[in-house]
Amino acid sequence: MGLNELTIEELKSMLSSHEITTSEIIHDLGEAIDGDSRNERPLNTYIDFDQERIRGEVKSAGYYGRTLLKGIPIAVKDLINVRGTATTCGSNILREYISPYDATAVTLLREHGGVPAGKLNMDEFAMGSSNETSAFGPVRNPHDRTRIPGGSSGGAASAVAADLAVAALATDTGGSIRQPASMCGVFGIKPTYGRVSRYGLVAYASSLDQIGPVTKTVMDGALLLQAVSGHDGRDSTSAGEPLPDFSKSVTEGVRGMKIGVPDEYFGEGLDDEVRMYVLNAVDLLDRAGAEVKKINLRYTDYAIATYYIIATAEASSNLARFDGVRYGTRTVDTNDLQQLYRENRSRGFGREVKRRILLGTFTLSSGYYDAYYLKAQKARTRILEDFKTAFDDVDTIITPVSPIPAWEIGKMLEDPLQMYLADVYTVPVNLAGLPAASVPCGKTKAGLPVGAQIIARHFKEEDVFRAAYVVEEGSG
Amino acid sequence: MNYEAVIGLEIHVQISTKTKTFCSCSTEFGEPPNTHTCPVCLGLPGALPVLNEEVIKKGITAGLTLNCRIAGRSVFARKNYFYPDLPKAYQISQYESPLNTGGWVVIKDETGAEKRIGITRAHLEEDAGKLVHDEDPRGPSYIDFNRCGVPLLEIVTDPDIRTSEEAYRFLTAVKEIMQFTGVSGCNMEKGELRVDVNISMRAQGEDGFGVKQEIKNMNSFANIRRALDYEIKRQTRLLRSGVVLTQQTRLFDQNKNATVQMRTKEEAHDYRYFPDPDLVPVVVEEAFIDEIRNGLAELPEARRNRFVKEYGLTEYDAFNLCSSRSVSRYFEDAVDGYENPKKVANWILGEIMRALNDRKIEINEFRVTAPMLRELLELMDSGVISGKMAKDVFDEMVSSGKSAKQVVDEKDLKQMSNRDDIEAVIDEVLKMHEAAVFDYRSGKKNAFGFLIGQVMKKTGGKANPGLVNEILRSRMS
Numbered sequence: 001m002g003l004n005e006l007t008i009e010e011l012k013s014m015l016s017s018h019e020i021t022t023s024e025i026i027h028d029l030g031e032a033i034d035g036d037s038r039n040e041r042p043l044n045t046y047i048d049f050d051q052e053r054i055r056g057e058v059k060s061a062g063y064y065g066r067t068l069l070k071g072i073p074i075a076v077k078d079l080i081n082v083r084g085t086a087t088t089c090g091s092n093i094l095r096e097y098i099s100p101y102d103a104t105a106v107t108l109l110r111e112h113g114g115v116p117a118g119k120l121n122m123d124e125f126a127m128g129s130s131n132e133t134s135a136f137g138p139v140r141n142p143h144d145r146t147r148i149p150g151g152s153s154g155g156a157a158s159a160v161a162a163d164l165a166v167a168a169l170a171t172d173t174g175g176s177i178r179q180p181a182s183m184c185g186v187f188g189i190k191p192t193y194g195r196v197s198r199y200g201l202v203a204y205a206s207s208l209d210q211i212g213p214v215t216k217t218v219m220d221g222a223l224l225l226q227a228v229s230g231h232d233g234r235d236s237t238s239a240g241e242p243l244p245d246f247s248k249s250v251t252e253g254v255r256g257m258k259i260g261v262p263d264e265y266f267g268e269g270l271d272d273e274v275r276m277y278v279l280n281a282v283d284l285l286d287r288a289g290a291e292v293k294k295i296n297l298r299y300t301d302y303a304i305a306t307y308y309i310i311a312t313a314e315a316s317s318n319l320a321r322f323d324g325v326r327y328g329t330r331t332v333d334t335n336d337l338q339q340l341y342r343e344n345r346s347r348g349f350g351r352e353v354k355r356r357i358l359l360g361t362f363t364l365s366s367g368y369y370d371a372y373y374l375k376a377q378k379a380r381t382r383i384l385e386d387f388k389t390a391f392d393d394v395d396t397i398i399t400p401v402s403p404i405p406a407w408e409i410g411k412m413l414e415d416p417l418q419m420y421l422a423d424v425y426t427v428p429v430n431l432a433g434l435p436a437a438s439v440p441c442g443k444t445k446a447g448l449p450v451g452a453q454i455i456a457r458h459f460k461e462e463d464v465f466r467a468a469y470v471v472e473e474g475s476g
Numbered sequence: 477m478n479y480e481a482v483i484g485l486e487i488h489v490q491i492s493t494k495t496k497t498f499c500s501c502s503t504e505f506g507e508p509p510n511t512h513t514c515p516v517c518l519g520l521p522g523a524l525p526v527l528n529e530e531v532i533k534k535g536i537t538a539g540l541t542l543n544c545r546i547a548g549r550s551v552f553a554r555k556n557y558f559y560p561d562l563p564k565a566y567q568i569s570q571y572e573s574p575l576n577t578g579g580w581v582v583i584k585d586e587t588g589a590e591k592r593i594g595i596t597r598a599h600l601e602e603d604a605g606k607l608v609h610d611e612d613p614r615g616p617s618y619i620d621f622n623r624c625g626v627p628l629l630e631i632v633t634d635p636d637i638r639t640s641e642e643a644y645r646f647l648t649a650v651k652e653i654m655q656f657t658g659v660s661g662c663n664m665e666k667g668e669l670r671v672d673v674n675i676s677m678r679a680q681g682e683d684g685f686g687v688k689q690e691i692k693n694m695n696s697f698a699n700i701r702r703a704l705d706y707e708i709k710r711q712t713r714l715l716r717s718g719v720v721l722t723q724q725t726r727l728f729d730q731n732k733n734a735t736v737q738m739r740t741k742e743e744a745h746d747y748r749y750f751p752d753p754d755l756v757p758v759v760v761e762e763a764f765i766d767e768i769r770n771g772l773a774e775l776p777e778a779r780r781n782r783f784v785k786e787y788g789l790t791e792y793d794a795f796n797l798c799s800s801r802s803v804s805r806y807f808e809d810a811v812d813g814y815e816n817p818k819k820v821a822n823w824i825l826g827e828i829m830r831a832l833n834d835r836k837i838e839i840n841e842f843r844v845t846a847p848m849l850r851e852l853l854e855l856m857d858s859g860v861i862s863g864k865m866a867k868d869v870f871d872e873m874v875s876s877g878k879s880a881k882q883v884v885d886e887k888d889l890k891q892m893s894n895r896d897d898i899e900a901v902i903d904e905v906l907k908m909h910e911a912a913v914f915d916y917r918s919g920k921k922n923a924f925g926f927l928i929g930q931v932m933k934k935t936g937g938k939a940n941p942g943l944v945n946e947i948l949r950s951r952m953s
Contacts, residue, residue, distance in 0.1 A: 079521075079522075080522075081521070081522045087521060089521070094521065097521070099521070099522075100515065100520070101520075101523075103522060198524060199522070199523070199524050200523070201522055202521040202522045203522070203754075205753075206753035234524060234526060235524050235526070236524065236525070236526050236527065236754060236755050236756050237753075237754065237756065314753055316556075316748075317554050317556050317565075317566055317748070317750070320556060320564070320565030320566060321519050321521070321563060321564045321565045322521075323558065323565065325560050326518070326519075326560075326563060326619070327520075335614075337560070341558055364556075364748035364750055365746055365748060366746045366748070369748075369750070373750060
């Protein structure tokens with residue numbers, strides 16, 4: 001058994017007792033990644049994995065004394081800045097871009113003994129639910145290599161599921177951690193908005209983006225989240241909330257916890273097998289002593305429209321800086337400024353990114369702003385209030401993550417609206433800024449993983465971990 | 477038909493802070509290109525802005541002195557447009573919820589009557605970088621991002637200005653206020669003050685507005701006045717000949733002394749403003765505003781009026797003393813407990829200004845402090861030294877840094893005011909210069925001056941001139 005197959009928890013104790021070294025873990029990861037690249041259908045999870053570079057970092061930094069992660073390599077989604085490495089965001093326009101600084105989450109990771117190890121493939125600028133929009137080619141699902149791993153953190157989920165990474169730092173704007181975690185059968189948590197600094201995370205939609213872990217187990221998720229959380233003076237939206245010890249909450253159980261099951265998340269369009277496994281997870285929680293209640297989240301229907309207006313509006317502005325003038329790919333040699341912008345951006349961005357930039361540009365335009373952006377903000381407030389009301393009665397909410405398991409590569413590429421609709425269960429959580437995780441709760445007859453989503457109150461990630469652990473244990 | 481101009485101004489003032497609006501880079505002017513930059517002000521992928529509190533403080537200071545309402549909650553928005561000097565492709569500015577609204581500044585119009593010019597808003601925003609074009613038109617252009625992210629206050633007036641002279645006076649007043657309160661240096665050569673002008677014409681007596689023209693790129697108040705004079709003539713001529721104007725943005729060409737078309741309304745940008753999700757709303761407590769209000773300096777206009785009223789100074793002296801905050805403070809320190817403010821004013825505007833100019837220093841760097849000046853004047857008043865001696869003592873104080881008393885004691889400069897002593901000296905002089913005494917008595921009156929000179933010479937200039945005059949006159953008659 002390679003060290004790459006172990007969890008953070010296991011490696012941590014082996015590193016503590018000096019049974020193994022970080023270099024050995026990196027070596028085993030390298031072997032596994034090499035092995036996979038020889039597969040006739042490689043998973044294509046990494047944009048960059050440079051063993052020598054990573055080893056060099058370990059030598060220069062001296063990670064062993066640090067308590068939380070003890071020198072464990074953590075792969076990083078390629079839109080989080082790691083100093084001296086490419087930060088491509090899965091896009092041609094940043095193909096050659098080398099970041100001159102560390103994101104705060106990466107700085108914290110290092111401080112706690114985590115070693116940034118490789119940059120993970122992703123949907124271009126985190127825009128996609130299938131990891132097919134990457135300029136570095138699609139990522140495959142290790143459970144069925146003809147299928148998508150989910151997105152946009154498809155590289156993270158697939159790598160962790162296939163033991164090509166011990167764990168990963170990814171991001172979630174509308175489900176980008178939870179949906180691929182669900183489809184690849186791993187754990188992934190999007191923390192409360194403001195829990196983890198966004199400084200150094202290349203923004204897709206600033207008011208929705210959050211960094212979070214993708215891990216093999218719930219406990220690993222708690223450990224990794226612990227390392228990267230906390231207030232940051234460089235991010236105005238970073239929260240000053242106290243930081244509890246997440247790992248302690250994992251095994252606390254759910255006795256007395258009130259768990260809500262919202263009607264609106266189990267309606268039309270939900271795959272039967274997915275429904276069955278999620279309801280099975282509800283049963284597990286019930287049997288473990290939780291009090292299960294039916295609830296309603298009446299504004300759920302508006303979430304997709306609201307999300308795609310707000311996210312694309314912010315994206316149209318956030319991605320405007322990528323023009324090939326100061327950095328990034330310059331595709332033409334011209335004296336005409338307008339042509340320079342037009343060509344660099346037309347050639348540098350892929351179809352989905354351009355679609356979303358156009359959408360967002362439209363909704364912010366003079367004459368349309370009130371009808372779209374402003375109305376979407378009002379709907380967002382209603383969705384948040386909806387959750388707040390629900391949380392008057394319950395501590396956590398359990399729902400499916402994706403209405404369907406992983407689909408075949410290429411199947412939905414020509415039907416973007418259908419793909420957007422598949423985000424229906426995850427986007428409301430981002431709009432409300434709540435913490436939520438996907439935890440594996442079963443596999444379909446075809447062998448495709450299914451995840452259950454557990455949502456908690458703002459800054460109550462502990463409740464997510466408690467419930468997720470019970471589901472993890474019970475689903476075996 | 478007679479037309480009148482309707483003028484509104486948009487003034488960009490650089491707020492004086494050590495660091496930029498949203499990062500900790502220095503705002504120092506004139507440094508080598510791109511040396512004051514970081515991921516934030518370069519707009520590198522992933523970098524985020526964090527607001528500099530000093531910008532808010534100075535923004536509120538400006539708002540208070542412009543008589544604005546200060547918003548308890550204001551919001552930064554993104555103004556989106558593409559240009560190479562704008563690295564994020566949006567400028568962070570305030571749009572729907574600015575910090576300051578609804579103020580005014582009082583000026584004197586051409587008849588000398590007071591006129592109130594309304595301030596629509598005064599909001600905060602960040603500056604862009606600077607493009608440096610090669611001399612060869614086919615050559616490259618360079619971008620210097622040192623200025624990028626430097627804080628600006630944009631002051632927008634109501635359309636209350638009617639003449640180019642009013643515009644000039646208003647700008648002068650605003651500049652004075654901003655400099656005096658320390659909000660901005662307003663140095664136009666460093667680009668710390670930039671003005672865009674909106675001007676339209678309407679028939680005299682009409683209430684509505686004509687079609688407005690915006691004039692950009694003016695780098696001096698004199699040019700603004702000239703551009704307005706040109707526009708008033710141009711638009712009046714066009715309107716009289718029946719031309720329907722279209723909305724335009726124009727540039728002032730200094731060489732031609734004329735404005736030229738830059739773009740029409742159809743080419744105007746849609747900036748797609750929306751609240752910046754990277755920043756939280758700026759919430760200021762009433763107590764915070766009060767604290768700034770209490771620490772606020774008196775404005776030059778108010779101070780000038782007070783100097784005239786309280787100290788009985790002329791408008792001219794008051795104006796000169798209030799030209800700088802430190803000079804007016806020096807004056808007030810010097811007159812504290814002294815009964816002759818006019819004399820203090822004369823000394824400051826005369827001897828002290830001359831000494832400062834000679835040494836090219838500011839009054840707060842001056843060795844002779846306000847209490848030291850007061851002491852000198854008191855020695856003069858009590859007759860210890862004469863006015864002429866005072867000037868020598870002052871020179872010595874400036875070069876040595878000693879107090880007036882010290883100088884007088886050390887150099888034995890005390891005035892000779894004892895009648896007997898002076899009489900003795902006079903008798904001696906009269907004896908030595910009998911010819912002069914004869915001359916005087918035979919009608920050559922200027923011999924009197926010669927004899928006074930001899931007395932002063934003999935006493936080393938210390939004899940009280942009044943007494944010498946009096947005694948000599950009685951002896952000669």
